[in-house]
Amino acid sequence: MAGNNIAITLVSLILVVGVVCGAVLVLQGVDDASSGKGDHGVSTGSMKSVTTFCQYAEYKDVCAKSISHVANNHSATTKDFIFAAIKATLEEVHKSHQLVVNTKIEQSTDPYNHMAIEDCKEMLQDAIDDLQASISVVGDTELHTLKHRADQLLNWMSAVYAYQTTCTEQIESRLYKSAIEDGMINATQLTNNAINIIAEMSKLLKAFNITTTTDLLHKAADKNNNNNNNTTSRRLLQTDHFPEWxxxxxxxxxxxxxxxxxxxxxxxxxxxxxxxxxxxxxxxxxxxxxxxxxxxxxxxxxxxxxxxxxxxxxxxxxxxxxxxxxxxxxxxxxxxxxxxxxxxxxxxxxxxxxxxxxxxxxxxxxxxxxxxxxxRSQSDMSAIFDCSIEGYQDTLYYHTYRQFYRNCVISGTIDFIFGKGTALIQNSIIIARKPLVHQFNTITADGKELAKAKGGVVLQNCRIVPETALNPLRFKVKTYFGRPWKAYSTTVVMESQIGDLLSPLGWKIWDGENFEKTCMYYEYKNSGPGANTWRRNRAFKKFDVLGPIRARHFTAGLWLDANSWLPATGVPFAIGYTK
The missing domain is CATH 2.160.20.10 (Single-stranded right-handed beta-helix, Pectin lyase-like)
Structure with a gap:
């Protein structure tokens, strides 16, 4: 009886997916048949605006379709296009959420996939909440100041994508996974487009000849960093003031x-x-x-x-x-x-x-x-101070959004600092532990999936050491800075003291994938016996030893937009370099 119920559920699921995909095809046909109009029912005179707006999108046809109803309004602004693109994404994520809600897996017969579906419902609801917040921000923001909200929008949209992919990757049943992935194609493509467009907000506004106000926040952060590049970390600690708001x-x-x-x-x-x-x-x-x-x-x-x-x-x-x-x-x-x-x-x-x-x-x-x-954290603008985070595999999960860790001790074995958010770990001790026989240690496993999304992890002014049990085996058990969980995995180790436990290769390939060709692994101004970079794994095509100008991008001021929120936590932090 249970087997029949599962079969019926799968048939229903496939039918729902078919209806969604069919609706898209029908709409496409209607657009193409529109008399006197070009692709997607957009008048020829409006196509230039559509092409300009969608130039940064990966799925340009999907982008054009999502704003087609706005494009024919000759008084529409760039803000209207952005609003429409995010609203279209929201509508598709709503459909994805409903698809998952309609997916019934008996807990008694398949407890794991039942739990995975429940997780999926929660995450897609979180994605919906972020999209609704994004729509509110765009709607309440003046066109000439939209550039200043781009970082926050990108933060939310990157989380939306992370929730979608986490939803499906936790499902182990191939039948359910494939059906839900197929039903989410429109949502993931639209989210992908929104991320790429928002990431290029400055270029987009310039393309539409829109003059923006000066970005005072980033200008102040740049000035602060430039003035303090050679100062001590003590002078950089922001502990005595709070934002006016x-x-x-x-x-x-x-x-x-x-x-x-x-x-x-x-x-x-x-x-x-x-x-x-x-x-x-x-x-x-x-x-x-x-x-x-x-x-x-x-x-x-x-x-x-x-x-x-x-x-x-x-x-x-x-x-x-x-x-x-x-x-x-x-x-x-x-x-x-x-x-x-x-x-x-x-x-x-x-x-x-x-x-x-x-x-x-x-x-x-x-x-x-x-x-x-x-x-595990999916708390935006969160800060952890003077804490110990202890485990083995997957110890610290920086799931989504901006996170800061200071004066902490973090320990583990495989991928023990991992996630899809944007994290900075500063002035902390990173302890590699003794794994199982034939296992290795990877300190990080970042899950950034899109090149222009926000995401990645930075270890700044940390000490990387072995635990007592690993110490006599530290040359036998391989320990690496990390391996790329996803294609655009981004990890930076800077101004840190690296013990001799680190493999000279530094970074490990994720077996069965080609992420080493696209991921971004950087080192800057590290010290200690493990800091020598001349034998690093050259399979990582984008690996680089950074100079001070590029490394500054990964300090708290720019990486986390720290001055806008971190002082309010009461946690001490270095806004720029620590050395």
């Missing part, structure tokens, strides 16, 4: 934190001396529609629980009594429990603006557990 109440709160007399909203304590004995219980007390910082103090102790800071829980600041004292631990893993990588996380931060300080996030599944995440 930052609420006065939050400024006082973070100032109190620095003085050591911060008063939390709630206290968690294993011994019952707080309002809650569990972190999950404390998070449930988060007030609806709360806007200010919500402060949770977690006293010393071992908290064996799976924690999620929900998407609606924004601006949560969680602090403990110190890494190694306040410990959040779990042991969920893929190998023994057969659950999706996302769901293996001991701690997940989804709400925007999450900040953590003085906490250990741990997954104890060990190397035998394979994928076993200790900390």
């Amino acid at each position: 930052f609420p006065i109440a939050d400024r006082k709160l973070l100032a109190a934190q620095r003085r050591g007399n911060l008063r939390p909203n709630v206290v968690v304590a294993k011994d019952g001396s707080g309002q809650f004995k569990t972190i999950t219980g404390a998070l449930k007390s988060y007030p609806p529609k709360h806007k200010a910082k919500y402060v949770i103090y977690v006293k010393a102790g071992v908290y064996d629980e799976i924690v999620e800071v929900g998407k609606k829980m924004k601006n949560v600041f969680m602090y403990g009594d110190g890494a190694g004292k306040t410990i959040i631990t779990g042991k969920k893993n893929y190998a023994h429990m057969k659950i999706t990588t996302s769901k293996t996380a001991t701690f997940s931060a989804l709400g925007k603006g999450f900040v953590a300080r003085g906490i250990t996030f741990r997954n104890t599944a060990g190397p035998e557990g394979h994928q076993a995440v200790a900390y």
